[in-house]
Amino acid sequence: MMRLHYAPGSAHSAAVRIVLAEKGVEPELRKLDLVHLEQHSPEYLAVNCHGTVPLLEDNGRKLFESFAILEYLDETYPDPPLIGDDPQKSYIARKWGKYVETHIAPHLAIVRWAALGGRVAAHAQAGLDRLLPERAALWRRALQGFGSDQLEASARAMLTAGDRLAADLAATGWLAGDRMTLGDIAVYPHAAQFGALGLPLPKKVDAWLARMAERPSVQAIREDLFPVAVMGPEPGRWG
Amino acid sequence: MLEVHTWEPNANSGKPLFCLHEKGVPFIYHYVDMGAHEHHGPDFLAINPDGTIPAIVHNGFTMTESTPAMEYIDEAFLGPPLRPQDAFRRWQMRVLMRFMDNVVAPSLAMIASNRLAAPRFSGEDPGELRRKLDRIPLPERRVTWEQLMFHSTPQEEIAESERRVSDAIRRFDSILANQKWLAGDSFSLADICVFATFYGLPHSREEDVNDEASPHLMRWLRACHVRPGLQAALRMGKGFVTERAAEVRRRIGVPETVAA
Numbered sequence: 001m002m003r004l005h006y007a008p009g010s011a012h013s014a015a016v017r018i019v020l021a022e023k024g025v026e027p028e029l030r031k032l033d034l035v036h037l038e039q040h041s042p043e044y045l046a047v048n049c050h051g052t053v054p055l056l057e058d059n060g061r062k063l064f065e066s067f068a069i070l071e072y073l074d075e076t077y078p079d080p081p082l083i084g085d086d087p088q089k090s091y092i093a094r095k096w097g098k099y100v101e102t103h104i105a106p107h108l109a110i111v112r113w114a115a116l117g118g119r120v121a122a123h124a125q126a127g128l129d130r131l132l133p134e135r136a137a138l139w140r141r142a143l144q145g146f147g148s149d150q151l152e153a154s155a156r157a158m159l160t161a162g163d164r165l166a167a168d169l170a171a172t173g174w175l176a177g178d179r180m181t182l183g184d185i186a187v188y189p190h191a192a193q194f195g196a197l198g199l200p201l202p203k204k205v206d207a208w209l210a211r212m213a214e215r216p217s218v219q220a221i222r223e224d225l226f227p228v229a230v231m232g233p234e235p236g237r238w239g
Numbered sequence: 240m241l242e243v244h245t246w247e248p249n250a251n252s253g254k255p256l257f258c259l260h261e262k263g264v265p266f267i268y269h270y271v272d273m274g275a276h277e278h279h280g281p282d283f284l285a286i287n288p289d290g291t292i293p294a295i296v297h298n299g300f301t302m303t304e305s306t307p308a309m310e311y312i313d314e315a316f317l318g319p320p321l322r323p324q325d326a327f328r329r330w331q332m333r334v335l336m337r338f339m340d341n342v343v344a345p346s347l348a349m350i351a352s353n354r355l356a357a358p359r360f361s362g363e364d365p366g367e368l369r370r371k372l373d374r375i376p377l378p379e380r381r382v383t384w385e386q387l388m389f390h391s392t393p394q395e396e397i398a399e400s401e402r403r404v405s406d407a408i409r410r411f412d413s414i415l416a417n418q419k420w421l422a423g424d425s426f427s428l429a430d431i432c433v434f435a436t437f438y439g440l441p442h443s444r445e446e447d448v449n450d451e452a453s454p455h456l457m458r459w460l461r462a463c464h465v466r467p468g469l470q471a472a473l474r475m476g477k478g479f480v481t482e483r484a485a486e487v488r489r490r491i492g493v494p495e496t497v498a499a
Contacts, residue, residue: 061327063327063330064334065333065334065337067333067337068330068334068337069330071330071333072326072327072329072330075326076326085314087314088300090307090310090314091300091304091307091308091311095302095304097307098304098306098307098337101341102341134342134403157378233341236341236379237345237346237396237400238345238346238348238349238400239377239383
């Protein structure tokens with residue numbers, strides 16, 4: 001018995017749903033509303049104390065941390081393989097899985113919060129007091145507003161991400177080898193938000209976005225790919 | 240041919256050394272002297288333009304992310320498997336490594352470098368320090384080094400790092416109360432990832448890491464320290480890391496399992 005807690009507008013959720021569709025696996029879906037910060041509700045925090053989506057329940061076990069979920073699904077449902085048995089390609093896919101967490105998602109969240117005029121409605125303020133200290137601190141920082149130095153640094157991080165994507169896409173049009181892997185799937189839903197936020201991407205990356213968008217697994221969730229003003233992973237605190 | 244360009248058997252820098260010794264894979268060790276800022280110099284930047292340690296080069300393929308590189312080593316070479324068979328256990332291993340890499344290791348690095356590295360910059364010419372900063376390619380690393388060189392790491396950030404490390408010690412201790420290794424019954428990359436940063440804690444953080452406060456973590460630390468592979472990697476250093484590891488083994492009663 002498999003159940004996925006996810007939310008439209010959550011890029012990490014979208015990546016998990018793309019992998020599920022590629023594998024032809026249909027778990028029970030529990031949809032959360034990020035706009036109303038349902039992920040901070042006592043009911044959801046009882047399921048996942050981190051107050052983040054996605055969360056996958058499988059045979060009574062709870063799995064969080066989306067790239068680790070992608071690998072779990074790939075190992076549990078090996079057909080079609082999405083990371084492969086070539087160590088070089090696996091390394092590159094995992095490198096991107098990590099880069100999404102450390103460089104793309106945290107800074108995209110900051111740029112997005114500013115671009116969309118993020119706020120927390122009065123009825124949702126109490127939710128922040130229920131979060132773990134580091135998540136609560138991140139949301140409080142957002143509510144105070146990010147300074148211009150931080151916004152510039154985050155915007156620059158997005159430009160760098162675009163350049164690095166273009167560099168790895170140059171050889172084959174995919175990030176790791178000559179077909180789509182978990183690396184492409186992990187990055188795609190984040191990069192798909194760039195346009196709506198006015199963030200430029202190199203042509204090679206735009207072409208890759210278009211190629212990804214054609215896949216039936218992406219078509220099936222395309223209405224979930226919009227940006228919402230929510231915090232992502234914490235930006236690195238030391239180097 | 241496998242070449243590892245790295246500093247000491249410590250934290251990210253040490254991960255490939257620990258992993259290759261456990262796997263039993265021969266390699267060439269190119270020592271990059273971080274104290275002399277060699278990782279921001281032209282020779283190393285030619286290998287890794289980001290100026291981060293380690294860089295692992297296997298038959299011309301360069302890897303600069305230490306945790307994905309450990310999975311590569313486990314996949315590409317024969318030797319004892321360093322990842323569990325079971326998909327759920329592998330998930331557990333990867334989540335722990337992510338927690339270590341993103342939360343715990345940076346906190347410990349902030350604490351240790353403010354204690355050990357920052358004092359070395361006192362009295363140095365600010366202009367010279369600025370020139371050193373300008374050679375650092377990644378903006379987030381420049382911020383970190385600037386805080387170290389000019390003693391400007393906010394005290395509340397250091398306090399937050401202390402909180403996170405103490406929290407992680409309790410968390411690992413409770414995991415190890417129920418299982419032999421961090422990802423289950425078998426030694427895995429998660430153990431290497433944590434040990435690479437935790438090997439010295441019975442010495443540097445004695446108040447949190449001792450037989451009364453964290454008995455399960457101590458049991459695990461002894462089980463790691465006695466492994467010939469990890470011991471051999473710890474002996475590869477050129478200075479304080481190797482000495483400190485030997486001192487920790489003496490203190491916690493772990494025998495030498497590798498000939499000196």
